[in-house]
């Protein structure tokens with residue numbers, strides 16, 4: 001009972017944190033107190049938060065290393081945009097079309113995650129890291145050679161040729177133009193949509209962790225042999241975590257892509273995968289709130305540091321090291337909580353404790 | 359445990375030179391191992407292992423270090439697939455079954471080197487033992503549908519009841535890895551019992567416990583058998599515990615059974631004494 005309350009209190013704090021951040025940013029926007037470059041970053045920040053939270057499900061909660069999370073983002077981005085363009089006449093209402101496209105992106109990435117997971121998650125050791133690394137690169141290269149168009153007859157797909165051989169009828173439109181990616185995207189993604197996607201992601205991930213299936217996933221991480229000895233099916237729960245993680249990355253990809261007018265495959269390469277992994281590691285493995293904060297801070301930071309131009313990356317690196325210490329070092333954590341106890345007035349602390357017990 | 363208080367069980371032979379308690383002889387043995395064996399590379403870790411366990415028997419598996427005792431448990435639970443022999447669980451051939459299927463079919467175990475889910479709470483460890491008894495799917499959990507609330511409430515109630523076997527309800531919220539050694543061993547037993555086994559395998563349950571903890575554990579093992587009416591095989595180096603509560607004992611040395619019998623028979627068996635104390639020197 002105590003544990004249940006603790007878990008739900010922690011969840012409320014996480015939702016509250018995101019909601020408050022959203023409201024503050026909305027207020028800043030409406031009062032015109034936000035730089036246009038930061039405003040342009042809002043949707044990408046939301047997408048990266050979803051990426052980090054979903055990768056944490058694989059790396060922190062399941063305990064498997066994935067080095068190709070951007071590959072799933074790519075699958076979601078391209079299928080999402082293709083769906084969005086194809087559905088233009090069928091669903092004129094843009095928010096609904098965006099939502100449907102995000103769901104389609106999530107679904108495709110989830111399918112891709114399942115297809116990779118079925119053979120690989122049976123194996124032990126670092127195979128998943130290697131295969132996901134390869135997957136990310138393969139997806140990038142496939143998308144670079146992919147030509148997709150739409151006309152009255154429906155979708156046309158071609159591989160390794162060029163756009164003209166799609167043989168589109170009159171009024172048809174090329175959607176994916178090989179290495180040129182997709183251009184002329186209608187920017188449908190909004191900050192509000194990004195906020196909604198973060199909330200849905202948190203709802204799925206936090207409730208999953210705090211349920212029978214999530215317990216089984218964490219049991220695999222803590223001790224696979226013991227988990228099997230109490231009848232927990234290893235592959236099933238590994239796949240559940242991995243596919244959920246992939247699907248959420250797909251949703252983030254669709255949101256991200258529809259924030260730009262042009263999107264190309266190389267945007268979702270190895271560097272992006274590593275960037276997301278850095279968010280997760282810095283935020284703390286298994287620490288969902290940490291992932292959210294790390295993704296937000298580290299996406300904004302390079303923008304904020306622009307004024308330091310030449311020293312920008314040096315400062316960025318120093319901040320990375322400091323965050324890593326603050327979130328993962330026990331001594332420093334202890335120091336910070338001591339500091340907090342000393343700074344907070346004691347009556348406030350008591351009140352908080354009382355609330356905890358009640 | 360006072361030996362005088364507990365009369366020695368009369369053991370009777372069953373086919374294939376095995377012994378089970380007289381009260382269990384009319385029922386199918388819960389476990390029967392026939393000619394079980396395994397080799398690791400060139401090393402024969404176990405060979406020609408025969409054993410039958412009565413449905414409510416407490417059996418002991420003893421022998422010097424490296425004799426192959428843990429290997430027997432690993433074969434019974436299919437951590438290793440045996441290279442020879444058959445295992446019948448409740449009369450069913452377990453050939454080609456996996457560890458997960460073996461657990462569902464009725465064997466639960468603890469580990470010599472404790473294997474808890476150490477980052478999870480004590481209660482969650484027990485709930486993981488209940489995993490296949492309280493079933494609701496992933497989406498019921500995510501969407502917090504009624505099946506989730508019902509399942510979790512039942513899981514909580516059953517976990518608390520199981521923890522009460524060892525008076526551990528107060529520890530429910532603690533991190534399993536933070537418990538003292540003895541409590542970790544007890545939690546492993548509770549987690550195993552949560553899977554509702556027919557047969558419980560305990561690998562050195564008293565290791566690292568002090569004498570009073572061990573005495574309490576002995577009481578509790580007997581209590582578990584009496585209340586749940588299940589069979590228990592325990593590996594143990596503490597001879598007071600083994601001789602005090604085991605009804606049938608099987609002695610292994612170098613991967614072979616060297617003696618089988620009641621505690622009294624085993625205590626007086628010259629081969630067993632030799633295996634433990636070394637061969638008496640002539641002259």
Ligand SMILES: Nc1ncnc2c1ncn2[C@@H]1O[C@H](COP(=O)(O)OP(=O)(O)OP(=O)(O)O)[C@@H](O)[C@H]1O
Pocket residue numbers: 398401403421422423424425426427428429430470
């Ligand atoms: N996976 C393995 N690979 C190779 N050899 C193994 C393996 N598992 C066990 N053995 C060997 O089998 C023999 C029996 O080991 P086992 O762990 O069953 O002994 P034990 O009777 O449980 O000893 P202890 O009392 O020390 O726990 C040992 O010689 C051991 O080295």
Ligand SMILES: [Mg+2]
Pocket residue numbers: 427428429470
């Ligand atoms: Mg052993």
